[in-house]
Amino acid sequence: MSKYLDKGVLGAVWLSLIVLVLVPLVFIVPAGLGLTDGNFLAPVVKFLNDERLPAVLRNTFLLATCVTIVSCILGVLFALAVERTSMRFAWLAHQMIMVPILVSPLVGAVAWVTLARPSTGFINVAWRTLTGSRDPLFSIYSFAGIALVISLHVAPYVYINVRNALQNIDGAMEEAAAILGSHTLTTWFRITIPLAMPAILSSALLVFVLTLETFSVVGLLGGPAGFVTLPFSIYLAINLPPGDWNYAAFEGLLLITITGLLMILYWKVIGASGQYAAIGGKGFRLVSKVGGKVQGMLVVVVWSYAVIAVVLPVAALLLQSFLGFTTSRFDNMIFTLANWQRLLDAPAFRLAFANTMIVGAVAATIAVVIGLFVSHFSIFERMRSLEWLAGLPLAYPGIVLGMAFIFTYNGTFIYGTLAILILAYVTQFLPFTTRALSAPVMQLDKGMDEAGKILGAYTMRRVMRITAPIVRSAVFSAWLIAFTRGIRELNVSIFLYTPATIVMPVLIWNYMEQGTFSQAAALSLLQLFAMLFLVAIAERLGRRFESV
Amino acid sequence: MKSSFLSISSLTKRFGDVTVLNDVSFELGKGECVALVGPSGCGKTTTLRCIGGLEYADSGSIRLEGKTLSEGPHAVVPQDRQMGMVFQSYSVWPHLTVFENVAFGLKLRRVSRSEIEKRVRDCLSLMNIGHLAERKSFQLSGGQLQRVALARTLVVEPKVVLFDEPLSNLDAQLRAHMRTEIRALLKRLNMSAVYVTHDQSEASVVADRTAVMHQGGIKQIGAWKDLYFVPSSRFVAEFMGAGNLLDGSVKGTEGNRVIVDVKGTTLQIDEDRCAFEPGIGSAITVYAPREAIILSALGQSGITGRVTQVLPGPSIFEVSVDTPLGTLMSVKVATDDIPQVGEQCSVALLPAHLSGFPFEPDHVTEAH
Numbered sequence: 042m043s044k045y046l047d048k049g050v051l052g053a054v055w056l057s058l059i060v061l062v063l064v065p066l067v068f069i070v071p072a073g074l075g076l077t078d079g080n081f082l083a084p085v086v087k088f089l090n091d092e093r094l095p096a097v098l099r100n101t102f103l104l105a106t107c108v109t110i111v112s113c114i115l116g117v118l119f120a121l122a123v124e125r126t127s128m129r130f131a132w133l134a135h136q137m138i139m140v141p142i143l144v145s146p147l148v149g150a151v152a153w154v155t156l157a158r159p160s161t162g163f164i165n166v167a168w169r170t171l172t173g174s175r176d177p178l179f180s181i182y183s184f185a186g187i188a189l190v191i192s193l194h195v196a197p198y199v200y201i202n203v204r205n206a207l208q209n210i211d212g213a214m215e216e217a218a219a220i221l222g223s224h225t226l227t228t229w230f231r232i233t234i235p236l237a238m239p240a241i242l243s244s245a246l247l248v249f250v251l252t253l254e255t256f257s258v259v260g261l262l263g264g265p266a267g268f269v270t271l272p273f274s275i276y277l278a279i280n281l282p283p284g285d286w287n288y289a290a291f292e293g294l295l296l297i298t299i300t301g302l303l304m305i306l307y308w309k310v311i312g313a314s315g316q317y318a319a320i321g322g323k324g325f326r327l328v329s330k331v332g333g334k335v336q337g338m339l340v341v342v343v344w345s346y347a348v349i350a351v352v353l354p355v356a357a358l359l360l361q362s363f364l365g366f367t368t369s370r371f372d373n374m375i376f377t378l379a380n381w382q383r384l385l386d387a388p389a390f391r392l393a394f395a396n397t398m399i400v401g402a403v404a405a406t407i408a409v410v411i412g413l414f415v416s417h418f419s420i421f422e423r424m425r426s427l428e429w430l431a432g433l434p435l436a437y438p439g440i441v442l443g444m445a446f447i448f449t450y451n452g453t454f455i456y457g458t459l460a461i462l463i464l465a466y467v468t469q470f471l472p473f474t475t476r477a478l479s480a481p482v483m484q485l486d487k488g489m490d491e492a493g494k495i496l497g498a499y500t501m502r503r504v505m506r507i508t509a510p511i512v513r514s515a516v517f518s519a520w521l522i523a524f525t526r527g528i529r530e531l532n533v534s535i536f537l538y539t540p541a542t543i544v545m546p547v548l549i550w551n552y553m554e555q556g557t558f559s560q561a562a563a564l565s566l567l568q569l570f571a572m573l574f575l576v577a578i579a580e581r582l583g584r585r586f587e588s589v
Numbered sequence: 590m591k592s593s594f595l596s597i598s599s600l601t602k603r604f605g606d607v608t609v610l611n612d613v614s615f616e617l618g619k620g621e622c623v624a625l626v627g628p629s630g631c632g633k634t635t636t637l638r639c640i641g642g643l644e645y646a647d648s649g650s651i652r653l654e655g656k657t658l659s660e661g662p663h664a665v666v667p668q669d670r671q672m673g674m675v676f677q678s679y680s681v682w683p684h685l686t687v688f689e690n691v692a693f694g695l696k697l698r699r700v701s702r703s704e705i706e707k708r709v710r711d712c713l714s715l716m717n718i719g720h721l722a723e724r725k726s727f728q729l730s731g732g733q734l735q736r737v738a739l740a741r742t743l744v745v746e747p748k749v750v751l752f753d754e755p756l757s758n759l760d761a762q763l764r765a766h767m768r769t770e771i772r773a774l775l776k777r778l779n780m781s782a783v784y785v786t787h788d789q790s791e792a793s794v795v796a797d798r799t800a801v802m803h804q805g806g807i808k809q810i811g812a813w814k815d816l817y818f819v820p821s822s823r824f825v826a827e828f829m830g831a832g833n834l835l836d837g838s839v840k841g842t843e844g845n846r847v848i849v850d851v852k853g854t855t856l857q858i859d860e861d862r863c864a865f866e867p868g869i870g871s872a873i874t875v876y877a878p879r880e881a882i883i884l885s886a887l888g889q890s891g892i893t894g895r896v897t898q899v900l901p902g903p904s905i906f907e908v909s910v911d912t913p914l915g916t917l918m919s920v921k922v923a924t925d926d927i928p929q930v931g932e933q934c935s936v937a938l939l940p941a942h943l944s945g946f947p948f949e950p951d952h953v954t955e956a957h
Contacts (some may be wrong), residue, residue, distance in 0.1 A: 047666075486678045487675035488678050489680050492738075493681075495670075495672055496693060496694035497694060500699055507682060513684070
C-alpha cells in the first residue's frame with residue numbers, strides 16, 4: 042500500500058514541476074508563432090518589420106553591456122578592498138555593499154527618481170540652489186540614469202562571487218609573487234585577478250542576463266526618455282491599447298531564448314570552474330593585506346558606492362515621504378506626516394499588504410515543500426533531472442513568465458485570483474528554495490535516509506521525520522529567501538494582478554505612474570524595512586541553529 | 590553448513606561498463622554470520638546493499654526463508670525486507686534522542702507505547718547504554734554512537750543484520766573490544782548477519798565463515814582457519830596475511846602426496862590441500878604459512894638457512910631466514926629462544942601445513 046503512496050509522492054513532485062515550469066512555456070510558443078489566430082508567423086513578420094526593432098535590440102544589448110562592464114569593475118574593486126586591504130570597518134563596508142541586493146531595483150528606481158528627476162529631484166534642486174544654474178545637473182530619465190540604477194543594484198552580485206573566489210585563493214600564491222619583488226598592483230593584475238577570472242566571467246554573464254531581463258527600472262525611467270528594451274517592449278505590447286498579445290508572446294520567446302542560452306553558458310562556466318565545490322572548504326587564509334595609496338583609492342570607491350547606492354537613496358526616500366508637496370526649491374519645503382497617514386489609511390494599501398503577505402507566505406511554503414522533495418529525490422534517489430527542472434526558472438525573465446501564465450490560465454477559474462499569483466511565485470521561487478535545500482541535503486550522510494528505509498519508512502515519513510528536521514535551519518532560511526523575494530516581486534504580478542489581488546510592488550508602480558511620488562517613497566521604505574527585518578531574523582535563526 | 594536461511598545466487602550488477610558484481614553466490618544459515626572481506630572496490634559493500642535492497646542487481650536472485658526478495662530486475666523494496674543495517678558512519682539521527690532513534694522502527698510497526706518503552710529500555714541496557722537514553726548524538730562518543738546504531742537495528746528483531754564496516758571509524762582499542770561484543774551479541778540473540786569489513790582479523794573474530802571477494806566475485810568462502818591455512822589462490826593467500834609463497838613445478842605423486850620441486854628442493858603436499866588436479870610438470874605455487882616454518886638449532890634435519898631479520902612483536906616474533914628456497918618468514922612465540930640475526934639454523938617445512946594452488950603468472954596484487 043505504502044509502496045503505491047511512494048510512487049504517488051514522486052509522481053506529484055514531477056507533475057507539479059511540469060505544470061509550474063514547463064507548461065507555461067509551452068503555451069506561449071503557439072501564440073508567439075501566430076498559430077492561435079491562424080496568422081502563422083504574423084508576429085514574426087510584424088517584429089521584423091517593426092521600425093523600432095533596431096532601436097529596441099540595440100538598447101537592450103547596449104544597456105546590458107554597459108551595466109556588465111560597470112558592475113564588474115565595481116564588484117572586483119569592492120572584493121579587493123574588503124579581502125585584500127587592511128581597510129578599517131571592512132565589515133560595515135561589506136554590509137553596505139550587500140544592502141542594494143536586498144532592495145528591489147524598483148525601490149532603487151523610485152529613490153533615484155526622487156533624487157534626480159530633472160525638475161524637482163533633490164540633487165538637481167541642490168545643484169540649482171548652489172550654482173544658480175537653470176539646467177538640471179543630471180536627469181535620471183536617460184540611458185545613463187537607467188544604467189546607473191541597474192549597475193548599483195547588480196554590482197553586489199559580482200562582489201559576492203569574486204570575494205568568495207578571493208577567499209579561496211591560497212594566499213601563498215600571492216606571497217610568492219611578492220617575495221619575487223612584485224608590487225601589489227602587479228600581483229593583483231598578474232596573479233589575483235587571473236585566478237579569480239572564472240568567478241569574474243561567470244558573474245559578468247549573470248549580470249548580463251539579469252540586465253537583459255530587467256523590466257522595472259527601464260519601465261519607470263525609460264518611458265519619459267523614450268528608451269525601450271525588450272522586456273519593456275513586451276509590457277507595452279500588452280498594455281498599450283489595442284494590445285498585441287501574439288506580438289508580445291513572440292518577443293517573449295525571443296527574450297527567453299537569449300537568456301536561456303546565456304544561462305546554459307553560465308551553468309557551464311560555473312560547472313567548469315567548480316566554483317561551488319570550493320565553497321565551504323576555505324583552506325587557510327594566509328593573505329598579506331596591503332595599505333597605502335592603493336588602499337586609499339579603494340576605500341574611496343567603496344564608501345562612495347555606499348553613499349550613492351545606500352545612503353543617498355534611503356535619505357531621499359525618507360525626505361520625499363515626509364514632503365508636503367513636490368517643489369523645485371529647498372526654501373519652501375514643508376514636512377508632514379500626511380503621506381504616511383494617507384498611505385496607511387488607503388484601502389488599496391491594506392489590501393496590497395495583506396495580499397503580499399498571503400501570496401508570499403503561501404508560495405514560499407509550497408516552494409519549500411517542493412524544493413525539499415526535489416532535493417530528497419535528486420540526492421538520495423539520484424534523480425538529478427528533477428533538480429535541473431526545478432532550477433530552470435532561473436533562466437526565465439520574470440516578465441515572460443508573467444505573460445506565459447496569462448496565456449496558460451486565461452479563461453480558467455484561477456485567472457484573476459490570488460491562486461494564479463501564488464502559482465507564478467512558486468515557479469519563481471523554486472530555483473532558490475531547491476538550491477538552498479539541496480546543498481545541506483547533499484552534505485547529509487546518506488545512511489541517515491537509508492537507515493530509515495531499512496527500518497521500513499517510506500518517502501513521506503523519511504522526508505518529514507528525518508531529512509526535514511535535520512536540515513530545519515535550511516528549511517527556515519529557504520522559506521525566508523523565498524518570502525523576501527515575494528515581497529519584492531513585480532515582473533509577474535504586473536501582468537497577473539487585478540484590483541482585488543494587487544500586491545505592494547505593483548502599488549508602488551501604480552503610485553509612480555500616477556506621479557504620487559511621496560506615497561511611492563513611503564511604500565518603498567516599508568519594503569526596505571521589511572527586507573532588513575527579515576534578513577536580520579534569518580541571520581539570528583541561522584546563528585541559533587548553528588549553536589544547537 | 591547449516592540449512593540455507595538467506596540464499597544469494599548469481600548476483601550480477603553493472604554500473605555502465607564496469608561490472609561491480611560478477612556471479613556472486615553464497616548461503617547464510619540461521620544464526621550464522623558470514624563476513625565479506627576484500628580490498629576496496631571488490632564489491633563487498635554492493636553485495637550487502639543489494640541484500641538490503643538499497644541497490645538492485647541486474648540479474649541473480651536473493652531469497653530469505655524461501656521467499657524471493659529479488660529475482661533479476663524484480664525486487665522487494667527495502668522497507669518490506671525485514672532486514673537491519675548498521676552503517677559505517679553510524680547514521681544516528683541528530684535531531685532525535687537516543688531513545689527516539691531506537692524507538693523509530695517500533696513506531697513504524699505500530700507497537701504500543703508501553704511496549705515500545707519496554708523494548709527500547711531493554712535493548713539499551715543490553716547494549717549498556719541505558720543511561721544515555723535522553724542524549725542526542727552530538728553528546729555521544731563514537732563507540733556510544735555505534736551502540737545506538739546497533740540497538741536501533743536490533744530492537745525491531747530483523748531477520749538478518751547487515752553490517753557495513755561498522756567499526757572502521759573507531760580507534761583500534763575500541764574496535765578490538767566492539768568486535769568481540771558484536772560476536773557475543775549475535776550468538777546470544779541467534780541473529781543471522783552479513784558483515785562487511787576490509788579487515789580480515791575483524792572478520793576472523795566476528796564471523797563464522799568469511800568470503801574473500803575480488804573484482805566483483807567471491808574468490809573463496811569458508812571458516813577463517815581454512816582460508817588462512819588452505820587458500821585456494823594467490824590472491825586469498827596474500828589477502829589473508831603473511832605467509833610464504835613458493836613457485837615450483839609438480840614432479841609427480843606418491844600415494845596421496847604431491848611431490849613439488851622448488852628451486853631444486855623437494856617439498857611434499859597433501860593431495861587434499863591442493864586446489865587443483867596437479868599434472869606432472871604443471872606450475873604450482875606452494876603456500877607455507879609462517880607457522881609451518883620451523884627453525885631449530887643447526888644440525889637438525891631440513892635445509893640450512895641464515896637469519897636475516899628479527900621483528901619483535903607483543904606476543905610473537907617474526908623471523909626471516911635466507912634459504913635455498915628464498916627468504917622464508919617464520920614466527921616464534923616470545924617465550925621461545927629467539928635466534929639472532931646472522932645466525933645459521935636448520936629450517937623445516939611442516940608438510941601437513943603446506944598447500945598448493947595453480948601458479949598465476951604476472952599476478953598484480955591489489956590487496957593492501
